[in-house]
Amino acid sequence: MLAQLSGSIIEDWWGEARCRDGEASLAAVFFSEELQDIARAKTICSECPVILECLEGAIARREPWGVWGGQLFLNGKILATKRRRGRPPKHPRPEDQLPDIPVPAHLRTHLRTA
Known part of the structure; x- marks a missing residue:
């Protein structure tokens, strides 16, 4: 859904x-790399x-990167998972758990796996 406004194109839903x-x-x-953000x-x-x-x-x-529609993007693809840099801890930290927002079935082809 696109609309014309003052010479530029905007998406109708953006205001919501x-x-x-x-x-x-x-x-x-x-647009942060920090898991908490x-x-x-x-x-x-x-x-x-x-x-x-x-x-x-x-x-x-x-979109090259960032969180869009509840999903994390990198190089135009949805990242399935994200973890801190370095060696994973033996016991996962609760603060490193990202909310799980399912990708709709018709968009799952855009997932990027490790």
Whole structure:
């Protein structure tokens, strides 16, 4: 869904997005490498009324990175998992667990596995 506004094209659903505050105050959270920030962004997305439209748009635009539609993107693909750099701990840390937001069946071909 695209609309024309003052000479630029915008997506109709964008005004309904929970992450949009007009000041880009959440940009650092949605484009962070830190697991805590990624978890916060995914949690915000999980309660968003336009999560599917956002995810479909990100796939169509081949977003290079960030959290879009509740999913973490890298090089235009959805990352199935993300962990800290270095050797994994013997006992997983609770703060490293990302919210699980399922990818709709019709979009699963866009998943990137390790």
